[in-house]
Amino acid sequence: MTDSNRVVGHESVGESASVETRLTARGLTHGFGDGAILEDISITVEPGEILAVVGPSGTGKTTLFRLLALFEQPDSGTVEVGGEDVWAMPDEQRLAVRRRIGMGFQTRSLFSTTVADNVAYGLRVRQSWRTRLRDAVEDAFGQTEPSPTVERALETVGMSDKIDRDARSLSAGEAQRVAIARALAPDPDVLLLDEPTSNLDPRNTAAIESAMREARDRGIAVALATHDMQQAQRVSDRTAVLLDSTCIESGPTDRVFETPSDDRVRRFIEGKLVY
Numbered sequence: 001m002t003d004s005n006r007v008v009g010h011e012s013v014g015e016s017a018s019v020e021t022r023l024t025a026r027g028l029t030h031g032f033g034d035g036a037i038l039e040d041i042s043i044t045v046e047p048g049e050i051l052a053v054v055g056p057s058g059t060g061k062t063t064l065f066r067l068l069a070l071f072e073q074p075d076s077g078t079v080e081v082g083g084e085d086v087w088a089m090p091d092e093q094r095l096a097v098r099r100r101i102g103m104g105f106q107t108r109s110l111f112s113t114t115v116a117d118n119v120a121y122g123l124r125v126r127q128s129w130r131t132r133l134r135d136a137v138e139d140a141f142g143q144t145e146p147s148p149t150v151e152r153a154l155e156t157v158g159m160s161d162k163i164d165r166d167a168r169s170l171s172a173g174e175a176q177r178v179a180i181a182r183a184l185a186p187d188p189d190v191l192l193l194d195e196p197t198s199n200l201d202p203r204n205t206a207a208i209e210s211a212m213r214e215a216r217d218r219g220i221a222v223a224l225a226t227h228d229m230q231q232a233q234r235v236s237d238r239t240a241v242l243l244d245s246t247c248i249e250s251g252p253t254d255r256v257f258e259t260p261s262d263d264r265v266r267r268f269i270e271g272k273l274v275y
């Protein structure tokens, strides 16, 4: 994959590091005191694919995604980027890797400013202090125009027409789309989306699914946590099923849905396994 076929190009992203895009979790075990929430999970998110992680509510999808996003260190097992254990890296190197991972999590997380500023935020924190200082001065004199990168990220989620809106005035679906644009703007290698369409209407859901496909088609490694089996079937290339604290099945989505090898997966797909 070349930079030219990415969703958005690197724009003054002076401090970012180039890393191999494959993200691997190997033997991850993690808990919060009362036993393990996740046990011995191994999954890989490849560049140019959408991996759906499905499972009932409370099965540990968010916990897994927080580990993949490097928010927390696993109790045991490794998270690897480019074959390297990120928790064995020096802090600075891990931060550089962390900046190549875009995230959209369930909680509403936009800042009280315009849509454009929200999307530009991820770019700003990756800029050198010189560029940030220049932008701050230009901002103070009202000289800034939205960058093409911000415009293109908003285009990807179908929100170009709301670029000047106050983020506080957006609907939940629109806010979620802006949050995804913010994650896409710095041109990440990996995009992690945790239940990005829960409680959204079909129109917003379709816009977000389309943005996921576009990110995948530009070579980004996309992982999606969802309890919506139809969504996993619609958008993902591979599916991993989490149940009883571990990954009980993974493989090409068509295969997992049509001929699951684990009977619990078959019953879960058919809606007969109720947790």
Ligand SMILES: Nc1ncnc2c1ncn2[C@@H]1O[C@H](COP(=O)(O)OP(=O)(O)OP(=O)(O)O)[C@@H](O)[C@H]1O
Residues within 6 Å of the ligand: 032, 037, 055, 056, 057, 058, 059, 060, 061, 062, 063, 064, 227
């Ligand atoms: N910080 C924490 N401290 C204690 N327990 C936690 C913490 N975070 C998550 N848990 C517990 O871990 C389990 C898995 O939670 P998690 O949010 O990862 O599941 P999930 O599959 O994402 O659920 P949902 O689909 O409802 O979002 C739950 O029982 C939850 O209560």
